[in-house]
Amino acid sequence: MKAVMKTVTIAAVAATAMISANAAMAEGERYVLVSHAPDSDSWWNTIKNGLALGGEQMGVTVEYRNPPTGDLADMARIIEQAAASAPDGIITTLADFDVLSGPIRNAVDAGIEVIIINSGTPEQAREVGALMYVGQPEYDAGFAAGQRAAGDGVASFLCVNHYIAQPASTERCQGFADGLGIDLGNQMIDSGQDPSEIQNRVMAYLNANPDTDAVLTLGPTSADPTILALDQMGLAGDIYFGTFDLGGDIVQAISDGVIEWGIDQQPFLQAYLPVVVLTNYHRFGVLPGNNINSGPGFVTADALGLVADLAGEYR
Amino acid sequence: MSKTDATVDERIKETSKLRKALIRPELGAIVGTIAVFAFFIIFAGNSGMFNAQGVLNWSTVSAQFMIIAVGACMLMIAGEFDLSVGSMIGFAGMSIAIISVTLGWPIWVAILLTFALCIAIGALNGIIVVRTGLPSFIVTLAFLFILRGFTIFFPQLIERRTIIGGISEAAEGDWLAPLFGGKVGGGFFIWLGDLGVIEVFSRGTRAGQPVVDGIPMLIIWALGLVAIAHIILTRTQFGNWIFAAGGDAQAARYVGVPVNRVKIQMFMFTAFCACVFATCQVIEFGSAGADRGLLKEFEAIIAVVIGGALLTGGYGSVIGAALGALIFGVVQQGLFFAGVESSLFRVFLGVILLFAVILNTYIRRIITGER
Secondary structure (H helix, E strand, O other): OHHHHHHHHHHHHHHHHHHHHHHOOOOOOEEEEEOOOOOOOHHHHHHHHHHHHHHHHHOOEEEEEOOOOOOHHHHHHHHHHHHHOOOOEEEEEOOOHHHHHHHHHHHHHOOOEEEEEOOOOHHHHHHOOOOEEEEOOHHHHHHHHHHHHHHOOOOOEEEEEOOOOOHHHHHHHHHHHHHHOOOOOOOEEEOOOOHHHHHHHHHHHHHHOOOOOEEEEOOHHHHHHHHHHHHHHOOOOOOEEEEEOOOHHHHHHHHHOOOOEEEEOOHHHHHHHHHHHHHHHHHHOOOOOOOEEOOOEEEOHHHHHHHHHHOOOOO | OOOOHHHOOHHHOOOOHHHHHHOOOOHHHHHHHHHHHHHHHHHHOOOOOOOHHHHHHHHHHHHHHHHHHHHHHHHHHOOOOOOOHHHHHHHHHHHHHHHHHHOOOOHHHHHHHHHHHHHHHHHHHHHHHHHHOOOHHHHHHHHHHHHHHHHHHHHHHHHOOOEEOOHHHHHOOOOOOHHHHOEEOHHHHHHHHHHOOOOEOOOOOOOOOEOOOOEEHHHHHHHHHHHHHHHHHHHOHHHHHHHHHHHOHHHHHHOOOOHHHHHHHHHHHHHHHHHHHHHHHHHHHOOEEOOOOOOHHHHHHHHHHHOOOOOOOOOOOHHHHHHHHHHHHHHHHHHHHOOOOHHHHHHHHHHHHHHHHHHHHHHHHHHHOOO
C-alpha cells in the first residue's frame, strides 16, 4: 500500500506541474474551442495553431477540445462540459444541427458567448443564438470562383461532386455556375467516393462532352483522381482546372500548372479571428456587424511558396 | 466420519470481518474512486466541475459507460468478450433512425424491433462462439466490422448520407421514447433553482429556468441495470452459473450448469445493454450517425477491468464495473475542468488502467492466496 501511495503522490505532483503550467497563461478571459474532428484528422492542426496564436497575442486563455473518435454525441457532451466550466466564450463547429443545437443553445442561455466556425451555416448560427459565423459560405465561395473563371474565359464546366448527399457540396457547384452566369444543368456529376470510379466518370464525361472548358473538383477526394484522368487524356494543363481545398497532390498539381487555383477556406482564420473578436467584445463591447468569411482564399502557383512552407502549420 | 480440527473444510472455515471486506473484487475500484474524487476536488474544486451542470455532465458520461460496462462485466465473468459493442451502438441507432424516419413507422415500433434485432445478433454471436469453440475475441471482432459496415452502407444506400436526423420529431408524443430520452425530477430542480441552490438560465426563451432541468433517463437506466445485474449475480442461482461458466466451464458442465445457454444469454444481455445505450442516445440527440459508438467496446472493457474483473472470467463484480465506469467518466470529463491538455487524456487513461490492473492483481493475490 505504501508503494501505491507513493505512486499516487508522484502522479499528483506531475499533474500539478502540468496544470500550473497551463494556469500560468491564465489572465483574464478564457475561451474554449470545440471541434468535431477526431484526433487523427491532421487538417485541424492548423486550427489548433491559430487558436494558440490568437490566445497568446490577445493575452487570454484558450483551450482546444475534440471528441477523440469524432463521435458527435461525445462532442455534445464536451460542449455541455465546456458550458459547465463557465468560460467567457465557446467557439464551436456545428457539424450536426440535431445533435449540437441543444447544448449550444443551453450554453448561450447560460450567458456564454458562442461563435460558430467552419461547419454549419450563418442561418443555423443565428438560430442557436451565436454571436456570428466564421467560415466559408459554400455558395459565395463557388460564386467567387465562378467569377474568376469567367474572367479567364470559361463558358462551360464539369463539377465533380464526390459528396452529393451533402447540400453544401451542391451549393459550391451552383455558386460556380451562377458566377459564370450559366445554368448548372447537368454539368454536375455524382462521382462517388471511389478513386478509380471518379477517374472513369470524369473521363467518360469529358469524352462525351469534348467542348467542356473547365473542371471543378470539391476537394482532394475528387481532385486527385481527376488529375490522373486528365493526365491519361492528355488534357492536363490544357483544360482549365480549379478545386476546393488543398492537399499534397493538389499543391503539386498547382505548381505543375495542371490546376489553376485551389480554394483555401483558411482554417487558421476560423480559429484565430473568433478569439480576437470575443476578446475585443468582452473588453470593449465592440463587435463586427456581420459574419466573417474566412474564405475563399485562392491559392495559385505564385502564392505557393508560403503555402508549401507553412502547410499543416498555419495553412 | 467426523473431521479433526486440522482438516476443517475450507468452505466452512471462519474468516475475519476485515478479511471478508477485503476479499471483494471491487476493493480496487473503491480505492480508485476515492482517489479520483479527492484528486479532482483538490485540483478542480472551484472550476464548475461540482456545480449542478458539472455534476450532471460527468454523471451522464459515467452512466453511458456504466450501461455498456454492466453488460461487458456479466459477459466477462461468464468467460467471454464482446468487441462488437461499439458497432452495435452505431447499428442500433441507425436501425431506429431508418425504421422511424425513413420508413415512417411509429418510434415505439422502431425501438422494439431494434431491441429484437440486437438481441438476436447477440444470440448469434453467442451461438457461433459456443458451437464453434472459437475465441469470442475473434467472432465478435468479425461482428465489429460487419455491423459497422452495415451501419455505413444502409443509410448511404437509402438516404445517400451517413447521418439521419429528424428522430426528435418522430418521437414527439410517443409513449415509449420518454422511457429512454426523458428526464425525471423536473419539479425538484425548478424548486432548487428558485431557492438559488443551482443556477438558472440568464437569458433566452428559458430564462429563469434551472440550468439542470431533470435527471436524464440514461442515468436511471444505468443505476437500474447495475442494481438488477448485481442482484442476479450475487443473490441467485443463475448468478452462480455465470461465475461457474466463466471459472471452469468443464467443471461447471459436470455439475449440471447449462454453460452454453448461460454464455449465449450473456451475449444477448450485452447486446441489450448496447441497444439501451444507442436508444437513449438517438432519442436525446435526435439523429443517428454511422460513426456513433466508435471504440466504445474498449471503453466498456476498460471500465470492467478497472472494476476488478478477471479477463479470464469467473471473477468480478458489477458494482466494481460501475465504479470503474464512474472513474472513467470522472477522469475523462474532470481532466478538462482541471485544465489539462486534452491530448493527455489517453496518457492518464493508460496510466490509470495499468495502475488499476496491477493494484487489483496484487490485492487478489494477497487475499485469495493464489501463487
